[in-house]
Structures are given as C-alpha cells and as structure tokens.
Amino acid sequence: MHFDLNEEQRMYRDAVRNFARKEIMPYAAEIDETGELRWEAIKKMPELGLTGLQVPEEYGGANLDGISAAIAIEEVGYACGSTGLSLAAHNGLCCFPITRWGTKEQKETYLPKLTSGEVLGALALTEPNAGSDLAGGVRTSAVVEGNSWIIDGHKAWITNPSVSPVVITLTRTHPDAKPSQSLSMLLVETDADGLDIHPKEKKMGVQGSPTHQITYDNVRVPRETGVLGAEGEGFYQTMETLDGGRIGIGALCVGLAQAAMDHAIQYAKDRETFGKPIATYQAIQWMIADAAMEIDAARLMVYRAAWMKDQGKSFTKEAAMGKLLASEVAEKVAFNAIQIHGSYGYSREFPVERIYRDQRLMTIGEGTSQIQRLVIARRVLEEYGLKAN
Numbered sequence: 001m002h003f004d005l006n007e008e009q010r011m012y013r014d015a016v017r018n019f020a021r022k023e024i025m026p027y028a029a030e031i032d033e034t035g036e037l038r039w040e041a042i043k044k045m046p047e048l049g050l051t052g053l054q055v056p057e058e059y060g061g062a063n064l065d066g067i068s069a070a071i072a073i074e075e076v077g078y079a080c081g082s083t084g085l086s087l088a089a090h091n092g093l094c095c096f097p098i099t100r101w102g103t104k105e106q107k108e109t110y111l112p113k114l115t116s117g118e119v120l121g122a123l124a125l126t127e128p129n130a131g132s133d134l135a136g137g138v139r140t141s142a143v144v145e146g147n148s149w150i151i152d153g154h155k156a157w158i159t160n161p162s163v164s165p166v167v168i169t170l171t172r173t174h175p176d177a178k179p180s181q182s183l184s185m186l187l188v189e190t191d192a193d194g195l196d197i198h199p200k201e202k203k204m205g206v207q208g209s210p211t212h213q214i215t216y217d218n219v220r221v222p223r224e225t226g227v228l229g230a231e232g233e234g235f236y237q238t239m240e241t242l243d244g245g246r247i248g249i250g251a252l253c254v255g256l257a258q259a260a261m262d263h264a265i266q267y268a269k270d271r272e273t274f275g276k277p278i279a280t281y282q283a284i285q286w287m288i289a290d291a292a293m294e295i296d297a298a299r300l301m302v303y304r305a306a307w308m309k310d311q312g313k314s315f316t317k318e319a320a321m322g323k324l325l326a327s328e329v330a331e332k333v334a335f336n337a338i339q340i341h342g343s344y345g346y347s348r349e350f351p352v353e354r355i356y357r358d359q360r361l362m363t364i365g366e367g368t369s370q371i372q373r374l375v376i377a378r379r380v381l382e383e384y385g386l387k388a389n
C-alpha cells in the first residue's frame, strides 16, 4: 500500500491548480454576485480535459483515472464552489451515463458537444415530491406513441439544464413493473417542443451554478435513439451514477474545506489581538489542527473510493462514506474559518462567507447525509449477515 500520487497525477493536479487559481479563483466573488459562471474559463477547460474527465479521447475527453478526476474537481472547487458543482454535475451526472450506457450513435451525437467547453450537461432525477425516494416517488412518466416516448412531468432542482444540449431524464416508463424496474433514462434535447426550463432558482449558495425546475408537456423522444441503456433499468443506472457522483461531490467538499482552512490560516497570521497574531493562541490553533486532520481524512477517503472504482471493485459504501465525511468536514471547517475571521468572516469581502454558503449544499445534493448513512448501514449490516430495511 502506498499513499503517493503518481507522477502523472501530480503533474495533472499542478496544471489544474494553476489554471483554476488563475482563471477562476479571482472571479469567484463575481460569479457569486452575478450568478453567472465564467464561460471564458469554461471554454478553456477542454485543453485540460476538465469537460470530459473520464470520457474516451475519441469523443474529446481526457480518459483520466478516477483519482485524477477527483483531484480536478477538488482543485476547481477550491477556486469556486459554483464552478466546481456545475463541473461535477456535468462530468459525473451527464457525461458518465452517456459514456457508460450510450450506443455508439448516442455517444457520437452528444459527447463531442458535451466535451467542447461550450455547454455543461445535466441529469434530472429529482422532482418536487421525490428526492431521496426516487424508485417510489418519480411521477414524470412516458407512454409509447408510434416510434416515440411521450413524456409528461415535472423535475426540480436540476443543475445546468439551461446550459446543456440534453437533459438525461429519469422517467416512469413501465408503471406496471415493480418500482425499481419501472424507470428509464431518456435523452431529452433541451430544444424539444414542450420542454420548459424555468427561471433560475434563488438559492443560498453556489449562485453561479444554474439550478432550474423543468416541465415536460408531451415531449417526444424517439424510442429508437432516445433511451439510454435498456428500458426499465433507470433506477439501477441512477444508483450507479450516484455512486460515482458522490466521489465528485466528496472531492468538491475537500476543495472547499481546504480553501476555507487556507484563508483562515492566512487571516490568523495577519490579525493581531492583545499585541500578538491570533495564530499564536491555542484556541485558534486547535481549530486549525482539527481542520488539517479532518481534511486529510476526508481526502484519503475520497481518493480511496476513486481508487476502488478504478480497480473495478465495489465502491458504493466507500463513496458514501467519503461524501458523508467530506461534506460534514466542509461544514465544520467553513464554520470555524468564519469564527477565526471574527466579524470579517461574516462579510462578503472575505471568501469564507461564500464558501460557507456554497458548502451547505453538500450534505443535501446527490443524496442527503441521512441517505448516505442508510447506504453505509445497509452495506455494513450485510457484511454481518443482516438485512437492513
């Protein structure tokens, strides 16, 4: 067992770090204020493979290993939570399923566009009344008419649809089958008749990452080319997609937490009270010690899940553990980073205020902390021969 990145991974980390700190980080406050991603930077991302981290090279991707892909999201997240989230969703939730289950024709149709740096992809699972319970709760449905599926329904809290050519949509296609076998992933082009992408949600954080509701009113998708993978497999595809997505969100949390800690240490070195820098006080040092230790643990867990994925091992439990730990660490580290800044931490003039708002999503999106615990407990109890409900 060894814990070092290899030479290629180190070089890639340094290249992404340089790019993100030059092209994104100085604009993070502006992205937050205006609610707009910096497309000038996104358009340059294909040069580093960021818009197709694990997409094969023939479709414009970088075909990277899972650890390099996690590092890329971590570094972009360090620079800007909004850009990190949209990029994580693009890679993990849209490029991944098309790469994994797409036919040659579907890959040729969508992946070159998705990796071009001109757009970011989207996956629509959640609905106004279904988030944690997708198998039982999804009401967006489709019926066959001639050679098409006709979709009606309503999705909510979807990242990137306004900047995507296609929204992969989890749809109830076989209502008579048992819930876990009644869903399919349909490829819905965003210029389709009857598809309405609502105005951006007004959110607490990740302001630059566009989040929308979507309504489907008799939206027609060709049965021949519009189903991703096999009909009725959508729930299992969703679970596999979320396993990988959680590595991305975990990595994003590590980046956010690291940024919060770095800002806090810089501030603690500069700020003096009672004639001394506050970094010299044990109360401050303990917060820094906890942050350093917990970020280290979260990073190791996230990288381990990515490594297991690369090895072809089952990594559901490890991805859930990494995402759960990293999101809770990001919350605590960002909270304490504000504490270390005193009143200035509460001001928009310092990045920790934004980081605190941005990280708050991470215990909710791609499965809440309660759902991660449920996933972990189920796997652990199975190892002990027990079946959790």
Ligand SMILES: Cc1cc2nc3c(=O)[nH]c(=O)nc-3n(C[C@H](O)[C@H](O)[C@H](O)COP(=O)(O)OP(=O)(O)OC[C@H]3O[C@@H](n4cnc5c(N)ncnc54)[C@H](O)[C@@H]3O)c2cc1C
Binding pocket: 089, 093, 123, 124, 125, 126, 129, 130, 131, 132, 133, 156, 157, 158, 159, 160, 203, 206, 211, 361, 364, 365, 366, 367, 368, 369, 370, 371, 374
């Ligand atoms: C900014 C943002 C971006 C997002 N991007 C996307 C996206 O791109 N695509 C997409 O499909 N979705 C997206 N989501 C939606 C997100 O994944 C869901 O909101 C999340 O999965 C939780 O679902 P919910 O909000 O319906 O909560 P609910 O499922 O209603 O849960 C409410 C509460 O009950 C708890 N709970 C539920 N069931 C259980 C249980 N069995 N045991 C214990 N506790 C339970 C939950 O943990 C939570 O605390 C996004 C959300 C946000 C805010």
